Amino acid sequence: xxxxxxxxxxxxxxxxxxxxxxxxxxxxxxxxxxxxxxxxxxxxxxxxxxxxxxxxxxxxxxxxxxxxxxxxxxxxxxxxxxxxxxxxxxxxxxxxxxxxxxxxxxxxxxxxxxxxxxxxxxxxxxxxxxxxxxxxxxxxxxxxxxxxxxxxxxxxxxxxxxxxxxxxxxxxxxxxxxxxxxxxxxxxxxxxxxxxxxxxxxxxxxxxxxxxxxxxxxxxxxxxxxxxxxxxxxxxxxxxxxxxxxxxxxxxxxxxxxxxxxxxxxxxxxxxxxxxxxxxxxxxxxxxxxxxxxxxxxxxxxxxxxxxxxxxxxxxxxxxxxxxxxxxxxxxxxxxxxxxxxxxxxxxxxxxxxxxxxxxxxxxxxxxxxxxxxxxxxxxxxxxxxxxxxxxxxxxxxxxxxxxxxxxxxxxxxxxxxxxxxxxxxxxxxxxxxxxxxxxxxxxxxxxxxxxxx
Numbered sequence: 001x002x003x004x005x006x007x008x009x010x011x012x013x014x015x016x017x018x019x020x021x022x023x024x025x026x027x028x029x030x031x032x033x034x035x036x037x038x039x040x041x042x043x044x045x046x047x048x049x050x051x052x053x054x055x056x057x058x059x060x061x062x063x064x065x066x067x068x069x070x071x072x073x074x075x076x077x078x079x080x081x082x083x084x085x086x087x088x089x090x091x092x093x094x095x096x097x098x099x100x101x102x103x104x105x106x107x108x109x110x111x112x113x114x115x116x117x118x119x120x121x122x123x124x125x126x127x128x129x130x131x132x133x134x135x136x137x138x139x140x141x142x143x144x145x146x147x148x149x150x151x152x153x154x155x156x157x158x159x160x161x162x163x164x165x166x167x168x169x170x171x172x173x174x175x176x177x178x179x180x181x182x183x184x185x186x187x188x189x190x191x192x193x194x195x196x197x198x199x200x201x202x203x204x205x206x207x208x209x210x211x212x213x214x215x216x217x218x219x220x221x222x223x224x225x226x227x228x229x230x231x232x233x234x235x236x237x238x239x240x241x242x243x244x245x246x247x248x249x250x251x252x253x254x255x256x257x258x259x260x261x262x263x264x265x266x267x268x269x270x271x272x273x274x275x276x277x278x279x280x281x282x283x284x285x286x287x288x289x290x291x292x293x294x295x296x297x298x299x300x301x302x303x304x305x306x307x308x309x310x311x312x313x314x315x316x317x318x319x320x321x322x323x324x325x326x327x328x329x330x331x332x333x334x335x336x337x338x339x340x341x342x343x344x345x346x347x348x349x350x351x352x353x354x355x356x357x358x359x360x361x362x363x364x365x366x367x368x369x370x371x372x373x374x375x376x377x378x379x380x381x382x383x384x385x386x387x388x389x390x391x392x393x394x395x396x397x398x399x400x401x402x403x404x405x406x407x408x409x410x411x412x413x414x415x416x417x418x419x420x421x422x423x424x425x426x427x428x429x430x431x432x433x434x435x436x437x438x439x440x441x442x443x444x445x446x447x448x449x450x451x452x453x454x
Contacts, residue, residue: 001058001079004445007048007086011344014106015047015099017085022073026089028065030096033406035438042438045088046409047103049343051441052088054079065089097403107346108354116162117388119357121169121370122153122185125178126362129247130203131240132229134271134304142173143362145181149381152364154188156381160388162356165195170219171359171370176206186219199223203239205247207255216262223265226256230272231279231286238276253290256297265296267335273307274316277323284327298333299324308423317429321436328440336437344409349419352412355388371420407434 020026028034031046041059044051054062058079064070069092075084083089090096125144128135145153157166170182189196197220204226207215215221229238232249241247259266268287270280284299291297301320307313321336328334349369359367365377366386379386399416402408407430415422423429 001055001082002053003050004042004053005044005049005051005441007045007050008344011048011103011107012050012086014103015087018087020072020075020081020084021091022071024072025069025092026065026072026075026084027069027092028062029088029090029094030404031100031406031409032066032088033434034062034066035435037439037442040442042442043088044434044438045086046406047100047344048086050086050088051438052083053442097398097408100408103344104346107344117157117160117166117356117358118162118164119167119169119353120157121171121357121359123171123173123359123361123370124175124181124185126173127177128172128174128203129177129205129242130174131242132238133240134238134273134306144178145362149362149364150181150184151188152381153360154185154192156360156364157189158192158194160386161194165197168196168198170198170200170202172201174203174206175200176202176204176211179206179211183214183218190218196220197222199225201225201227203227203252204255204259205239205241205251207258209258212255212258212262212264216264221264223267224259225267225269226252226259227269227271228252228283230270230276231282234276234279235283253286257291260291260294260296263296266298268297268299270299270301270320271304272301272316272320273304274310274312277316277320280320280323284323284332288327288330288332293331293333295333298335299327300335308425308429314425314428314432318432321432325436325440336433345412349412352414358388369420 028043029045029047033044033046035042035044036059041054041056041062042051043054043062058077061070061077061080075081075089080089087099125142127142127144172178175182186196186198199222200215200219202224204224229235235249235252236244239248256266256268270283272280280301287297287299301324303313303317303320307316310316324334324336328336353368359370360381361367361377364381366379366381366388367377369376378389396414396417398408398413402411402413402416405411405427407427410430412419415426
């Protein structure tokens, strides 16, 4: 047995160590993700993030624990005793979910409590200059913040903000279609000496070189997520800009260049389905050729919502991961590799952020999540009394199926109980991502070991 990636020391300390009871029967923890490639066998313990490698003779007993229970007095090998002490091997009647809930409770208890909102996701408009056929906001009423609402937003932030620097995420629609609203809000926040930085979710087509400079200096823009739909042909077919002669593939790529040149982090979100995935290689080759893989550029893939419940979606997802892994090995940075965001989370999203993050719509309505429009508002910025707290779903216990899922520590307890991002192949998607991530963790480990001994 060899540990090739250490776990989170804080969670390991909470879990503690345990000795074997020779009279009891044992099994693998529900949070032990088993992975084998051609040469080796591994377990990632998802509660801590630890990755352990096993030899073939050891793996025989591990496989038994995965399929059958084993009596404690049979666990005599040192590596099995080590796994049991770390609770990767547990008693058969051990309650894995209860342990998970206790860790969440403890982590939330020891975290410094923040008085006030830390992150504001602001929709200056629901309008957009593109007409993407897959857009989940299709049919939403187009509305842009007026002057009165904009001033109320500034006052609301001033009253509810955290004492430290706050974060603002500009969302839409396409937020750049209302860049005057963004600039006005930022100018007023600067006048009030409110410390903030901002991020933006955008198609980037409206970014000019001058506007990027303004965004850096006035908006304190640190990062931009740019949504792309493949190579030039697929991109322009899917985006369907209202003015394609002015806003097109080349406009978007130029905007990315402006952002990178100003030192702003750019994450390219490659939206795909079965029709445009084949063109993604050509697109990434273009990205690689133009930008030379700078440190402030990263790429990731995201399947269209409409495609995820298709029976072929898992195979499609695996292909996207393989393509991303190929370009990662060529030097392209990705949020997926080497370990994506696979670490224990007390909250996955804003909906259970304990009031540290909220969404403000163009009319001033408040939400816990930007994917929940309609009747899910819990108030308005003009209300005299506002109780900013997590979405009620955050207090729902995890679905029975999710309680037994090894990915629960990386997920949110209410994922299957009302989260709009839930889909029936979520487990298979996470397995594909985990396999790719572990392959890269293993390769990076042995590459580093070789360099140390050379």
